[in-house]
Amino acid sequence: MKSKLFFLLIFACAALMLTVFVEPTSAQKKRQDNPGGYHGELDFPISWKRYYSYAEWVELMHKMAQQYPQLCDIESIGKSRMGREQYLLTITAKETGPHSEKTAMWVDGAVHGNEVNGITCSLYVAWYLLTRYDYDPYIFEMLNRTTFYILPGLNVDANESFVSWPNNPNNPREPYRPEDNDGDGLYDEDQTEDVDGDGQLSTMYIEDPEGTLTLSEDGRQFVPIVNGVTNNGLRFRRIGSEGYDNDGDGRMNEDDIGGPDPNRNYPSGWNLSAGWPYTMSEPCTRNAFNFMLAHPNIFAGYHYHNTGRLIMFTTPPRPMPGEGQTTAQAPPTPTTQPGQRQRGQRQQQQQVTTPPVQQQLATPPVQQRGQRGQRQQQQQVTTPPVQQQVPPVGQRGQRGQRGQQQQIAVAEEEAPVVTNKYAYTLDREVRAGYEEDKAALEKLVSVGNRILRNYRPSPSASGGSGQAQAATYDMLGAYGILIELWGTPTFDIDLNDDGRASQEEMQDWIDIDLTGEGWVWPHKAQHPDFGEIWIGGTQKKHTQRTPPARYIEMEAYKNAHFVLYNASQFPQVEIEEVKITPCTADLCWVEVTVKNDKIYPTYSDRRFELGKAVPDKLTFNASDNISLVDMPAPETTVTARAAAAAAGARGGRGGGFGGRGGGFNPKAEQLAWINQYFAGRREGTVLTQPEHEFRLKGNDKHTFRYLVKIDGRRGWVEINLASELGGKDQKRVTINVNN
Amino acid sequence: MFGMSNRRKIVSWFMLLLMIVAVAELALGQRRARVVSVRTQSVPISFDDFHGYTGTADYLKRVAQVYPGITELVEIGKSTLERPIYVLVISNMKTGTTIDAHVELRNMRKENVKNVIPMKPYQGKPGHWICGSTHGNEFTGTEVCLYTINKLVSGYGSDPEITKLVDDNTFYICPIVNPDGVFNSVERDISQRQNSELKDNDGDGKINEDGPDDLNGDGHITQFRYRDSEGQYVIDDVDPRLMVRLQRGQETDKQRYSVVTEDRDNDGDGRRGEDGESGIDLNRNFPEGWMRDDGLPGGSGLYATSAPETHAICEFFTNHTNILMAQFYHTSGGFTYRPIGTEADTGIAPRDLAVLDFIMGKKYLEMIGEEVPEAWLHPEDIDKFKAEMEAAGANQYDILRGYKPPRGWRPSYNEQADRRYSYGMATSWAYKQFGAYSITTELWNSRKDMKGIPEFTGADANVQRERASLKYQDEQFGGKFFIPWTRFTHPELGPGEIGGWIPKYRGGNAFPGESLEGVCQTHCDFELFRAGLMPKVVVADAQAKVLYTVDAGQAQVIQQNNQVTISKNQAQGEIKIVEVTATIENVGKLPTHLERGDRLAGNRQDVVWLVTDRDKVTFLEGGVFQQLGVLDGTVEIPGYTPAQPDQAAAPAGMGQFNPQMMQQMMQGQRGQFNQQQMQQMMQQMGQRQGGQRQQQVLTGQRQRGQQRGQRGQRGQAAQEQTPPPPNQRQVRWLIAVEGDVPLKVIASSQRGGTDLQELTIR
Incomplete structure (x- = not known):
């Protein structure tokens, strides 16, 4: 016994030591791209097959912040009308920089109180990011460069009510602002009630000799009387949804908790009829939108709703009256799959049309x-020898x-043009200057289509009568997407494809797909206004607008995947290469190629029109012996100025460069030669100033050229590329001159 | 010891007095209401100076304290700098009722949501909103509000007309919509139209760090003048206290001066006063017509109602649906803008236009002593006037109405250019979206309303008026509105002098004293006239x-062919x-x-x-x-x-309704339509x-x-x-x-x- 205990002790010690010493090693090994590997989901176990009450989901959020302090913060962005805190998660890898300095994704759910599926879906996004960060290189890269602001339940008062109290699918939907729906002068005075106290709202019937309904043979449902055949002579009349006549006006549930539709309460396209009483009148919407306005790093926003399986997205505005056909309509050629998930930056070759090629001389332009x-991220170029490369035409x-760029690479083969059944083209005109947003959204929605499979793209007009996704785009210049999660049973149970769910089809759905859940067996109950009544039929909640709990996870996963794909396409500027090519003995071209491989431009067209866009900036810097030369256009008179002098005289921006070495003044004949040499051959934009502002569009590439004079034997050129929302890049080239 | 016993004596006397009062109150009971009738003005108020934010808040609190039976002070929100925005409710608090007090609700949902606040009895009477100082430096409106409050509370019980108005109606008087703007404009001598915002105007990372300063510590921010060969000012020949601005390019032999606000460069960035508190224009922050037709923001702020002050007003209106009259006082000009500024008069309903112009406008012009248009005197002949307008080739809106808007009572819409006045204005909102007869009076016509000095004309009228005003304040106010020039060495501008008019007494506000009181009286009377129009x-x-x-019992009837058997249950009492x-x-x-x-x-x-x-x-x-x-x-x-009521009720027009047009309208692209289309659409909508x-x-x-x-x-x-x-x-x-x-x-x-x-x- 003793020895056994001893061994056990040793074993325990060994195990402990193993954990202590092996742990760091295994932590390093956590990150893997094995699809069969462990991805951390048990690090924070949580059921995705149930709905959570306010207290529960808030507790989950606090626990997330506790368990992942290096990734996650929780804060309240304000209080709802009924005084509930609106908690928001900020998720990013803190060690790579503060959240406010990274491009951000906004996710909110359930602005409509009853559409609580959005709460679980947005929580799922948070959970997926947090648990996978250590394991999944894709998430690791993403949180290193991206911030997520996640507000699971936007309309907290109604959200809590919907989850925790008996309700029908449509209520409570609005924030709790009192509203007089029936015009009787009283506010919210006749709400729904659970008459039989079974925790569900179902349908009330009353026995009535004139009734047209009877019980089915199995006593399970109320059915129309056919040929006068009744079940034991029982005849019923349908009264309506469960509830009482609270105000004694002879009607039931006619003035439920009301208020404006919170998704008509946002400022863009707001109108009184839909968004009464005024823009952002509801504390819950105001708090959320104020937060968004205070975070200009938000690049796109998701707003989760139920139901209908729709990818709604705010389109660029329509042309102004009188504005002609401004954009060439994209030909309806099927767009191809725009790139697969990028597993880290190392494997960007996935988007390449041709197999990876070596640097080639005189490669055909195509x-x-x-x-x-x-x-090659680092390039050490010496001159000479210089690769006399034909500039790409x-x-x-x-x-x-x-x-072409979007075609899927098929390794080592000619990439065939694959027709993509998920490709989406927006068939409407947009206002001049909004072409990039249109293009980006088309690509994004095409992938969304693919990821969500049976969802349908549904463009929602800019202006959008006060809808959140419209304000996200119109007023913030961030891309706004509204997802109508799940579909009513009609989508799945319409066996005869007549576009509706019949009673039998519904019954089958409940029996087969829901294994009997969601049904209230007809039974008698006492009603203060009617006396004895019957109650029975489907449970109202979670059988129509919000999915039965068993489907939550299925819905959550693919939707999270779409959000993540979207975030992966946030702009990322890169300096592809800095290449030095000779011009004359002491003049060189510095050719800089910059690019953005992502779908999104570095800022949206809308952000630009709102005056909120900060242009991308390319900065040239060099050692003291290297100076910029201002090249005159070939047709101008041959006079030369040194860039340094020019920069000084013009008071060049920032003053980071210029005024060094007293300027360069080549001889006239030399310049003539230069002009001749490069006439008609200059590709890319020639820059003569050390700072240049421009914009990288989606899937965009630019080449810039600087003409420099090099004195002495060695020096360096440094190029900085900075984008407000597209990150930064820097490349430095050392130059050695051999005589 | 002596003190102690004395104090005890006082206390017991006081207790006795209290008991007597209590007994008397019990005994008199109902009659107490009438006691008010002999009360005279209990909270004195004078209009010899502006009250500012602090003075106004104090006055409101005292009134609410002294007149609990007819007033209630409500804080409807806070400004950016956390100053309360007050509304004084004036109504007979003992009368009035609302429907929710009488309908018993039963079997309520167990969730028991308490989102509905019971209405106050005064919400069951027609409401009259009067507010001032939406623009902080237009504080004459605040004084008119205070004057009106005084008139109502002190006149209640003695003046039968006022008593009736206070019994039947509810006045919501908000003397200061923009507390921070008024505080800066009046208390600190920094003219501020906008609200205050915690905003870094100059992008140096610091908030509101460089506003004007009281350099010489005399309690006022006035002007600093210094000799400057490039200066645009010279000293006046007649009154050497005055600085006269030179005409553009005007030569002079006199010493030139520059005159700047008393201010220094607080943050050492080489600029003065570049980052003060001034935020946004609140009267461009309301929801009506805030967006431009192209869907870009047109009004002020991040969105309509983004400012806490605007938000407070909109929320208050929403919760007080009894408001039918609304007045938003501004300065200056001595005229009234009636709705609406975001649309032409084709956007105003004909009956409302008739009420506004023929009833209210006519009275207003009479009260300010301006000519009433002929058409308003004979509105029954309006078709004739319309024909006249058409014959005279008048503006389309003049033809539509049958008259040109008079100077004193006009829409703010720019009819000449056929262009909206601006975006997001309070009056347009309160008319168009809330449904009130809302107006904006631009108080104070300096030419007409200034008492005690004659009207000047000619090229130097301004200088003459300035001299006379200075003299007037010497005589009437002991010269306290003007600070004599005293030497001061400015940290950046060097030697010079500080002094001049205290800014709040110049510019667009009524001159304190009889002039201000005159403005107050006229406009108070006009609002009371409007209150008299209320429905009841x-x-x-x-x-x-x-x-x-x-008989309440039930009976059963069995009929077999011609045999009928009625079997009654037991009698259950009578039913009437x-x-x-x-x-x-x-x-x-x-x-x-x-x-x-x-x-x-x-x-x-x-x-x-x-x-x-x-x-x-x-x-x-x-x-x-x-x-x-x-x-x-x-x-x-x-x-x-x-x-015709039939037409109005028939939804037939909806059948032909063009959904596309509706959709575009929903998108707020109203500007795409010409007026004809709009009218057509309205007709379609019956x-x-x-x-x-x-x-x-x-x-x-x-x-x-x-x-x-x-x-x-x-x-x-x-x-x-x-x-x-x-x-x-x-x-x-x-x-x-x-x-x-x-x-x-x-x-x-x-x-x-x-x-x-x-x-x-x-």
Whole structure:
């Protein structure tokens, strides 16, 4: 016995030591891209097959913040009308920078109180990010460069009521502002009640000799009387949904908890009829929107609703009256799958049309275009030798190439053009200047289509009569997406495809798919206004607008996946290469190629029109012996100015560069030669100032050229690229001159 | 020791006094209300100076304390800098009722949500909103509000007209909408139109770090003048205290000066006063027409109502649906903007236009002594005037109305350029979206309203007026509005002098004293005139008559061919079949809503309830409540012919309604339409263009509710042979009553008040 205990002790010690010493090693190994690997879900066990009350979901959020302090913060953004705190999670890898300095995704759920599926779906996004960060390189990269602001239940008062109290599918939907729905002068005075106290709202019937309904043979449901055949002579009349006549006006449930539709309460396209009483009148919507306004790093927003399986997204505004056909309508050629999930930055080759190619001299221009995911991050170039590379001809024709760029790479083979059944084209005109947003949204929705499978894209107009997703786009310039989660049973149970769910089909759905859940067996009950009544039929809650709990997880996963894909496409600026090519003995071209491989431009067209966009900035810096040369256009008179002098005289921005070495003044004949040499061959934009502002669009690439004079034997050139929402990149090239 | 015993004595005397008062109060009971009638002004107020934020807040608190029977002080929100925004409610607090106080609700949902706050009795009377200082530096409006408060509270009980107004109506007086702006403008001498915002204006990471400063510590921020060869000012020849601005390019031999605000560069960035508190223009932050036609923000702020002050006003209105009159005082000019500024007059309902111009506008012009347009004197001949306008080639809106808007009473819409005045203005909002006769009076016409100095004309009129004003304040106010120039060395500008007018006494506000009082009096009187136009809904002539009495027991009838057997259950007492009839009448002057008022979201028709014991009464005919539509007032509105009721009710137009146009309208792209299209659309909508009609199109749920309501209305017995006058409705119920029950007929109108009559069954 003793020895056994001893061994046990040793074993325990060994196990302990193992945990202590092995733990760090295994932590390093956690991150893997094995689809069969463990992804951390048991680190924070949680059931995704149930709905949570306010207290429960708030507790979950607090626990998330507790367990993942390096990734997650919780805060209240304000109080609801009834005084509930509105808790929001901020999720990002804190060690890579504060949340406010990273491009952010907004996710909210259940602005309509009854659409509580959105609460679980947004919580799921949070949970997925947190648990997988250590395990999944995709999430790891994402949280390192992206922030998520997640507000699971926006309309907390109604959300809590819907989850915790007997309700029908449509109530409570609005925030708790008192409203007089029936015009009797009283507010919210006749709400629904659970008459039989079974925790569900169902339908009330009363025995009536004139009634047209009877009980089915099995006593399970109320059915129309056919040929006068009744069940034991029972005849019923339907009264309506469970409830009492609270105010004695002879009607029931006619003035339920009311208030404006919170998703007509946002400022863009707001109107009184839909959004009474005024914009952002409800504490819950005001708090949420104020938070969004205070966080200009928000790049896109998801708003979860039920129901209908829709990908709604705010389209760019329509053309102004009198504005002609401004955009060439995208030809209805099927767009192809725009890129698969990128597993970290190392494998960006996935989007490349052609197989990865080595740096080639004089590659045909067409192939040249495809050089997008160059692996070489660091380039040490010395001059000479310089690769006399033919400048890629088609750089400016970027837009036409998108289709090609999006083709799926099939390793080592000619990439066939795959028709994509999920491809989506927005068939409406947009206002001039909104072409990039249109293009980006089309690509995004195409992928959303693919991820969500049986969802349907549904463009929602800019202006959107006070809807949240419209305000997200129209007023913040962030892309606004509204997801109508799940579908009513009609989607699944309409066996004869007549577009509706008959009583029999509904019954089958409950019996087969829900294994009998969601049914109230007809039974007698006492009603203060009617006396003896019967109650029975479907349970109102979680059988129509919100899915039965068993479907929550299924819905949550694919929707989280769409959010993550969206975030993965936030702009990311990169300096693809800095290349030095010779011009004359002491003049060189510095050719800088910058790109954004993501679907999204570095800022939306809307953000630009709102005046909130900060342009991307390219900065040239160099050692003292390297100076910028201002190249005159070939047709101008041959006079030269040194860039340094020019920069000084013009008071160039920032003053980071310029005024060094007294300027360069090459001889006239030299310049003439230069002009001749480069006439008609200059590709890309020639820059003569150390700072340049521009915009990288979605899936965009630009080449810029600087003409520099190099004195001495060695020096360096440093290029900085900075985008407010698209990140930063820097490349430095050391130059050695051999005589 | 001596002190102690003395104090005890005082205390016991005091206690005795208290007891006497208490006993007297018990004994007098009902008569106490009349005691008020002998009370004279109890909270003194003078208009020899501006009250500012602090003075106003103090005054309001004291009034609320001294007049608890007719006032209540409500804090409706806080400014950015946490200063309370006050509304003083003035109404006879002992009268008035609301429908929610009488309808017993039973078997309520167990969740027991307490989101509905019981209404105050004064919400059952027509409401009159009067506010000032939406723009902080336009504080004359605050003084008019205070003057009006004083007039109401001190006149109550002694002046029968005022007593009636305070008994019948509820005044919501908000002297300062923009506390921070007023505080800065009056208390700190920093003229601030906008609200305050915690905002970094100059992008240096610091908030509000560089506003004007009281450099010499004399308690005022005035001006700093210094010799400057490039300066634009010289010293006046006549009164050397005055600085006269040179004309552009004007030569002079005199010493030139520059005059700047008393201020220094607080943050050392080389600029003065570049980051003060000034935030946004609150009168561009209201929801009506805040967006531009192209969907980009047009008004001020991050969104309409984003400012705490605007938010407070909108929320207050929403919760006080009894407001029918609204006045938003501004300065200056001495005229009134009537609605609306975001649309041309084609956007205003004809009846409202007639009320605003022919009734209110006419009176206003008379009161400020300006000529009333000929058409307003003879509105019955309006067609003739329209023809005249057309013949004269007048502006399209002049032709439509039949007259040009006079200077003193006009729409703010720019009719010449056919362009909106601006975005998101309070008056437009309160008219268009809330449904009130809202106006904005630009107080103070410095040329006409300045008392004590003559009117000057000619090229140097301004300088002459300036000299006279200076002299006037020397004589009337001991010179305290002007700080003599004293030497001061400015930290950045070097030697010079500080002094000059204290800024709040110059510029766009009424001059304190008799001039200010004159402005106050005129405009107070005008608002009281408007208060006198209010509707007043009463239950007249309610009766309950027993038609017959029946046995309450049940009977069973069995019929076999010609054999009928009736078997009665045991007798269960008697049931009376009672007919209840009542006349609901609006004895006030104006209808209970604007022309489209009842159809705006949040509004409703007038209703009448028959409140009884639910357990003992069964309604046989007529619902528990019946909708009455909108009751007209007693005054025939000049120049207005009501649309045929048949047309108004017929939804036929909706059939031809162009959904595309509606959709575009929903998107707020109203500007895409020309006026003709708008008119056409309105006609299609059968003049039911208000909010609820749109709602019906939009949401099926509300539509159903609405239809149910209409069904109730149809069921009413009012469809008799001879229709009652438009300010009356006949209602009738048939009820079965067990035993004796109390009956209450309660008429409830949102804007027209609530009235109750108790009945006994005869």
